[in-house]
Amino acid sequence: MPDQKALFEFNDIHVEVDGKQIVSGVSLKILPGEIHAIMGPNGSGKSSLSNALMGHPDYAIMSGEAFLDGRSILSMSADERSRAGLYLAFQYPLAIPGVTVANFMRAALQAHRGKDADMSDFRKLFKAAMKALLIDPSFATRYLNDGFSGGEKKRIEILQMSMLNPKMALLDETDSGLDIDALKIVSEGINRFHNDSNALLLVTHYQRLLNYVKPHHVHVMIHGRIVKTGGPELALKLEELGYDWVEAEYAQGTGA
Amino acid sequence: MSDEIRRHNEDLASLDKDYATRYGFQDPVNYFHKGARGINHEVVEMISRMKKEPAWMTELRHAALDIFTAKPIPKWGNSELLSEIDFENIYYFMKPIEHQQSNWDNVPEYIKKTFDRLGIPEAERKFLGGVSAQYESEVVYHSMREDLKKQGIIFLDMDSGLREHPDLVKKYFGTVISTADNKFAALNTAVWSGGSLIYVPPGIDVKVPLQAYFRINAENMGQFERTLIIADKGSRVHYIEGCTAPVYSTDSLHTAVVEVIALEDSYIRYTTIQNWSRNIFNLVTKRASVYGNATVEWVDGNLGSRLSMKYPCIQLMGEGARGEILSVAFAGKDQHQDAGAKVIHVAPNTSSRIRSKSVSKDNGRASYRGLVKVHKNAANTKVSVECDALLIGEDARSDTYPTMEVDNDQVKVEHEARVSKVAEEQLFYLTSRGLTEDDARLLIVNGFMEPFTKELPLEYAVELNRLIELEMEGSIG
Numbered sequence: 001m002p003d004q005k006a007l008f009e010f011n012d013i014h015v016e017v018d019g020k021q022i023v024s025g026v027s028l029k030i031l032p033g034e035i036h037a038i039m040g041p042n043g044s045g046k047s048s049l050s051n052a053l054m055g056h057p058d059y060a061i062m063s064g065e066a067f068l069d070g071r072s073i074l075s076m077s078a079d080e081r082s083r084a085g086l087y088l089a090f091q092y093p094l095a096i097p098g099v100t101v102a103n104f105m106r107a108a109l110q111a112h113r114g115k116d117a118d119m120s121d122f123r124k125l126f127k128a129a130m131k132a133l134l135i136d137p138s139f140a141t142r143y144l145n146d147g148f149s150g151g152e153k154k155r156i157e158i159l160q161m162s163m164l165n166p167k168m169a170l171l172d173e174t175d176s177g178l179d180i181d182a183l184k185i186v187s188e189g190i191n192r193f194h195n196d197s198n199a200l201l202l203v204t205h206y207q208r209l210l211n212y213v214k215p216h217h218v219h220v221m222i223h224g225r226i227v228k229t230g231g232p233e234l235a236l237k238l239e240e241l242g243y244d245w246v247e248a249e250y251a252q253g254t255g256a
Numbered sequence: 257m258s259d260e261i262r263r264h265n266e267d268l269a270s271l272d273k274d275y276a277t278r279y280g281f282q283d284p285v286n287y288f289h290k291g292a293r294g295i296n297h298e299v300v301e302m303i304s305r306m307k308k309e310p311a312w313m314t315e316l317r318h319a320a321l322d323i324f325t326a327k328p329i330p331k332w333g334n335s336e337l338l339s340e341i342d343f344e345n346i347y348y349f350m351k352p353i354e355h356q357q358s359n360w361d362n363v364p365e366y367i368k369k370t371f372d373r374l375g376i377p378e379a380e381r382k383f384l385g386g387v388s389a390q391y392e393s394e395v396v397y398h399s400m401r402e403d404l405k406k407q408g409i410i411f412l413d414m415d416s417g418l419r420e421h422p423d424l425v426k427k428y429f430g431t432v433i434s435t436a437d438n439k440f441a442a443l444n445t446a447v448w449s450g451g452s453l454i455y456v457p458p459g460i461d462v463k464v465p466l467q468a469y470f471r472i473n474a475e476n477m478g479q480f481e482r483t484l485i486i487a488d489k490g491s492r493v494h495y496i497e498g499c500t501a502p503v504y505s506t507d508s509l510h511t512a513v514v515e516v517i518a519l520e521d522s523y524i525r526y527t528t529i530q531n532w533s534r535n536i537f538n539l540v541t542k543r544a545s546v547y548g549n550a551t552v553e554w555v556d557g558n559l560g561s562r563l564s565m566k567y568p569c570i571q572l573m574g575e576g577a578r579g580e581i582l583s584v585a586f587a588g589k590d591q592h593q594d595a596g597a598k599v600i601h602v603a604p605n606t607s608s609r610i611r612s613k614s615v616s617k618d619n620g621r622a623s624y625r626g627l628v629k630v631h632k633n634a635a636n637t638k639v640s641v642e643c644d645a646l647l648i649g650e651d652a653r654s655d656t657y658p659t660m661e662v663d664n665d666q667v668k669v670e671h672e673a674r675v676s677k678v679a680e681e682q683l684f685y686l687t688s689r690g691l692t693e694d695d696a697r698l699l700i701v702n703g704f705m706e707p708f709t710k711e712l713p714l715e716y717a718v719e720l721n722r723l724i725e726l727e728m729e730g731s732i733g
Contacts, residue, residue: 083690094679143703
């Protein structure tokens with residue numbers, strides 16, 4: 001049974017990709033207003049976990065359970081999870097040639113509001129969201145992520161998040177490919193979005209983003225398992241010492 | 257017809273339920289004249305006599321029939337499907353009403369209702385300079401804005417054109433596409449009826465599009481419109497055509513010939529949105545001759561039909577002539593779109609660009625068949641060919657058959673061909689934003705079509721998106 005207080009909760013999640021187990025029993029409970037970070041070296045399974053939770057068909061959840069606002073989500077398709085309030089900011093957002101950012105955004109918002117819902121406020125909301133993220137208005141009529149730089153794509157991911165206003169946002173390596181100015185703008189966007197009733201799960205290799213978006217809890221993931229959990233100070237230690245010591249601790253079976 | 261083919265056809269018809277509601281309705285009609293099925297010299301004679309044509313046209317028709325009969329079914333495209341056409345089962349001439357009308361009020365109610373449902377009079381009021389509405393073999397309604405008439409612009413149905421401007425028609429008819437060009441051009445020449453004649457005097461810019469709408473209503477109907485467009489020196493014109501037909505379980509034939517002549521410094525754009533029901537064989541010959549510094553653009557959208565074979569052609573005859581062919585084809589279940597483009601560079605300093613996009617869904621098949629030919633004298637020519645195919649589902653098929661014959665060294669040729677599938681990753685990206693898988697797929701397809709759609713007048717772009725949506729409904733990924 002899900003915890004009534006938790007906004008997002010998953011238990012003992014096992015994920016397979018091409019028949020190979022990548023995530024081996026991960027559990028987490030996130031309360032409204034919380035910011036969690038999952039950190040880990042490359043190949044630790046942290047991106048697979050977020051893709052699987054969003055419902056990517058290639059990331060098969062073999063066992064475990066997940067609840068958003070008390071509702072079980074694992075039998076839902078990706079679009080149903082999205083409409084239920086889950087969001088994944090992609091590490092590598094896909095290009096959709098011929099579909100403008102504005103048309104795509106309108107279609108996504110319409111999908112969330114319902115087919116016949118009024119959209120007369122769309123233009124205003126869209127303009128304001130673009131402005132807040134310092135996205136040039138010309139991007140409205142450019143094709144989604146088509147020829148965008150890494151930083152531009154990440155900004156568009158945050159733009160979508162701010163428009164769709166999910167309850168629970170998974171941010172997969174959102175800081176990768178960003179220069180320091182873009183990192184600031186994106187972080188400000190994330191902080192503006194965050195409030196007492198939603199929650200964030202930041203999936204990241206580096207501590208960099210966490211200087212700007214302050215997590216309440218930090219988890220370290222290695223070999224498909226969460227092996228250590230702590231407060232913001234854990235991220236700083238990882239920044240300083242790398243992941244080797246956690247791995248060593250884990251190998252000795254003395255991990256938290 | 258074997259039971260198997262009949263069953264197959266009935267299956268096809270049932271697929272078309274949505275098409276049937278929106279475009280595929282049938283009118284019960286008492287025709288002014290309905291000939292017998294089948295084709296022979298008597299039929300040709302009867303058509304020519306009813307139209308009170310000059311002797312040269314009657315003779316041309318008879319000669320064309322002999323060529324049609326003598327020529328075998330083409331060995332390319334889709335000979336198997338082509339050989340299913342039962343030419344003796346087709347009606348070659350149906351005249352719905354005695355006299356063409358220029359006022360909607362005088363058009364019989366059932367025809368008016370048809371064109372109302374297809375949005376024709378509304379489009380005319382909104383943004384067209386002239387409208388021609390062909391129903392079966394003849395144009396039943398035709399009108400053009402007075403100010404355009406006063407400028408000396410001719411826009412008539414071809415039958416009236418031949419009556420009122422016999423010298424103009426005689427001068428150009430069959431000069432771009434000869435009777436013997438191919439079997440179906442010969443058939444059209446033998447039994448042609450309707451279509452448009454357009455002539456734009458030197459220096460005149462027809463600022464609003466002229467449109468013709470072709471509607472087949474009867475079962476086993478053959479529609480053979482003949483269109484001739486002449487833009488005199490320095491003039492400009494945009495012509496748009498649309499086509500639909502009711503859904504039947506047996507085949508109908510649409511075999512048009514379109515000749516376009518762009519004299520020096522002129523500009524012609526020819527836009528087609530055809531949306532045939534799935535029982536139509538669509539075998540059309542379209543060709544343009546482009547003279548010095550003139551431009552012709554074919555914007556060609558192919559939806560529907562059972563088999564389409566259509567390769568708009570541009571012959572760059574004068575120095576500095578330019579041609580562009582932008583086409584899309586959508587091949588749904590059991591359909592074959594054999595579409596393509598041809599450019600022939602005859603004169604030096606000419607340039608051409610071909611952009612072909614196709615979508616194949618279910619077991620649909622889209623082929624690009626292209627020819628680029630550069631003659632010995634055509635130095636400093638530029639050619640660019642770009643083919644994009646999008647496949648939806650495992651059984652969809654796409655082929656390209658490009659041919660290049662270049663007899664001059666000073667030529668810049670670019671050729672690109674891409675085949676892509678609607679990628680799982682793209683679908684996941686869009687569904688993770690709340691779009692259903694069907695909506696996501698539709699968005700990807702609309703995006704793929706966008707370079708074409710954005711060339712259309714807004715009303716047509718909206719209509720095309722709606723048609724694609726219809727084609728995509730119930731798609732199996």
